[in-house]
Amino acid sequence: MTDIPSFLHIDPATRRVSLNGRNPTFYGDPNRVYAALHEHCPTFYWEEQRQWFFTGYDHVNALLRDRRFGRQILHIASREELGLPEPQPHLANFDLAERHSLLEIEPPEHTRLRTLVNRAFVSRHIERLRPEIAALAERLIDGFEKDGKTELLSSFADIIPVTMIARMIGIPDDMGPQLLKWSHDYVGMYMFKRTREDELAADRSAREFADYVKTLIAERRNAPRDDLLSHMIHTEHKGQYLSEDELVSTTIVLLNAGHEATVHQIGNSVSVILESGLPPAEMFRDEAVTERTVEETLRICAPVHIFQRWALEDVEVDGVFLKRGDKVSLILAAANLDPDKFAEPLVFNPERQEAPNLSFGAGIHFCIGAPLARLELNTVLPILFRRLPGLRMVETPRVKDVYHFHGLERLDLAW
Template structure:
């Protein structure tokens, strides 16, 4: 497929598509504030395209993304099959050694059998029937937070409401004190910056320092649990055997940090993006949260419409030729465009319209296959309870200023969300 016309987001941030190649700068303001203009262009031109800035193929179509997330010929890890030299990878950076250590045993990057072993250990805590029991705690927490600012008439909603709920809930599940939640958020935010395009040396140093502090804290908690076990997930990880073996401390540390980071980051973005979408839609919140079924549908549309994660990469674990004729050598990277897939016009009627009453709702925001988000049931309950409580308690809620997105692509979330009532 060939597209000869360069398409433009703005004079400051052009992107062009030609012969299935794309040039687009994800750190430019016009791009990260509205990547959907870019997605519209690639859907119209070539939903499978080579993104020159990333130097790999990307897939934007809902069907392709959904299938490739499940395709076991692609995986999150490759160094168990090929060396850095074979892949042309640079050696590990000494100044990010601590960050790399946190990634070494993370569920997000492992492949079977290591992934299967670790996931089996923690999965029980996150199944729907177990997290459903947290609903009263989440509702109580949401009301307590709103009590703290309801009389003020205005608030920055992300820090006052969206961030504390998932951070406190996941901290308590693991067995950490609620008053540590915002410190955990700080460490997490600094570490997550490592996933951005074009990370600076200063960002790498800061993420590494955050990793050191985070690991030191988890080690302290591990030592405490060994002295005094409790009924929490951290104790469970330390004491339960998997295939006749216990997890090492390094595995427990990586898993704990992943659960804390992933357990709040995406939910914060989805809460902010969702509240923004609802307020900008002009729809009556009473109708959007009229009952449990409609609340669930509204949250699912928030997750689809403005996803918190926009690209997830995979390695080819073997030489692969896809049905569309594209071929990949073992070790090559592909990008799966979750945010674009959720706006695929061939899958969704009026894909760019926020419609909590749509009948064709679906999304790939939580991934699929063996790396489907383990915390999805918890995230859905947190979002349902938080949003319904917020709009019930503050029926006059409105945007006080125009929300602006953070420069954090692949992630997609707001810098601030100033609201009033």
């Protein structure tokens, strides 16, 4: 039997759950709550969020692929019809940047945009970046190895993913810190702790981010280079080119998705490996074992926990009747802990060979950056543990108050 934490209230009869998403005991160790939900109420109505949530692996996997659900609703119904509020003026810049986001649109627009960028992110093209990723990791470790200690997020995890995605798009390395700031502000819109100040910061950064991308677009129109932005500008799909607004939205989403989760995951992975007490040398002894280790870290401490979908028609799922326009949430990180799919799901086991994790989603909105994230993790983690064989945590790291994302505030290491 899984103990129900005192801050979690479950009524299995009505499938109602009360839980404060801002409680540090929850977001510091959400897996404990997910285990209780699996046992007592895997499909539930979260009172504070006023929404139905699904945690079962099969339900989450199916709903991610179910075309009766989508990321967009206003293409088939009006705000008035659905009772949705009007757009808020103080979010005008953010809404404009999101209007053509790959994460937020449905076919046929999604198909057109994704087709134009997909080729750059398929595994065979991404694999060519391995030597460049490895060289960057080695250089960063060279910079702090002699110190005998480091705060890994700022010295390593923050730098590698943003540098690589920026280089792919065609943005100079020295823009990395600014891109991180814009991105952190931008994704603040998706956190449970979102405040009016967070919204204003997101809107301001969306405007600055968009203005910067527009200057790059103008440069690449006049002088194309061998980069993804030039490719998106100058390649047509069925006789159509991307508009400037589409280019801006797509560039922003690629930059955000291309690094934000991976920054969290490098820290999460190092932390869970060190906490396990298992010998890292064994986990990275060859390519196949390294891949299994990385997939297990993605399963047990995913960097993004929730994907949402709109019901595009009246539909029933697991006895829940949903009307067109209802929004539901799929907890990917909980699906990764489903005891029907994973033996001892709360145990980190790098030898595990069970169902694939759902940390990157599934269906047409499967994370376009997944091959890049996987390559970065499979490349830099073995290098880190090889270069610093006595690696240990100086203190237990704290989880950031950024739910439904999952990442550490800092990760202080010594060797």
